Amino acid sequence: MAYQFDFAPVLQQADLLLRGAWFTLELTVIGTLFGVGLGVVGAVLRAWRIRPFDRLFGVYVELIRNTPFLVQLFFIFFGLPSLGIRLSEWQAAVLAMVVNLGAYSTEIIRAGIQAIPRGQLEAAAALAMNRFEAFRYVVLRPALATVWPALSSQIVIVMLGSAVCSQIAAEELSFAANFIQSRNFRAFETYLLTTLLYLSMALLLRQVLAWAGRRLVVRRG
């Protein structure tokens, strides 16, 4: 085997890679905020059996969880224009991530809400908490605290899954990698560095989520 590894042509394009990584993080942050938000709404509707929305969300959850993210993305980007809904690459990528994470977090958070003992709500009523306070302190926060590890790993999975958004030309990290390797023909080196970048982003994101979990959700005292 006479292949000589050469990372220099890739490193020369480091700014492109870093910009791609930044876009991936942006996608992830927006996707997470709205996706988890959608998940909270879905989880409440499902857990408290609010008709007919609980059924609707049930169908939505099963449809999304049993089809690949790539197909969801293609359906949104290529299919929806047939209905007159035309989205840019970015809008399609964000929407796909929100819809995807929304379904998973609906199921995850629902499990957290259902794990709250009934007595807790009665206790909240006895403490004269209004509905909003009771929801925030007695339902949402304990539910999120219970499922935070599962939710965190789903967010990391969605971040890694966003790599396929390059297929609709959303200019995130893997798009940058495709672009670079098409110009310098150092495919293996380019993808190796990109993979390492993804790996460090996943490790970083896990740390940030663990920290956020301690700060926002599992607050003590």
Place this chain on the structure above:
Amino acid sequence: MDFTFWDIARNLLVGLQWTLLLSLLAFVCGGLIGLLLLTARIAPQPALRGFARIYIEVFQGTPLLMQLFLVFFGVALLGIDVSPWLAAALSLTLFTSAFLAEIWRGCVEAIPRGQWEASASLALNRFEQLRYVILPQALRIAVPPTVGFSVQVVKGTAVTSIIGFAELTKTGGMLANATFKPFLVYGLVALGYFLLCYPLSLSARYLERRLHVTA
């Protein structure tokens, strides 16, 4: 050339067969390698444990698409001509093995330590302990999450369309371009995956419930 609905459906079914075949292959081969990884992950030797831990960490912490590209372009560097089929099968196998090993490790660790000690006191060696005492018990709790993970494998095969493997998604892409009916075609593609995955999801849920009832 005009495509009737039947033409589209027939072509998609061909793609679906390849999706199914690739999923089965990746699941079976990934399961075998996953079993080896599992034994390394819980081995008494720190070097083996470390290797398995890093392997799992890398495959769980990077996108499947990147793994696919690295296999596709990496194997080519060795001077071997890689077909999309080979690259797809190999990378999905590696991906599956990492996740299954981690799932199964959880199941093995759920077996009380006393079982290891009891089997050791019966003079079973490490392999026999695993084979006759630990794994049969771990297997029972491992079935539901393993079936559940098979859904991820089926969905993961969609990514192999990107290196040109003509499975369901790739076939759908070609049909969408040829027929100018992306809404219909991608809808049918999604339906195809749903028909494969939903029964698996349902059985995973059923098995889990049954396990909790009998346990």
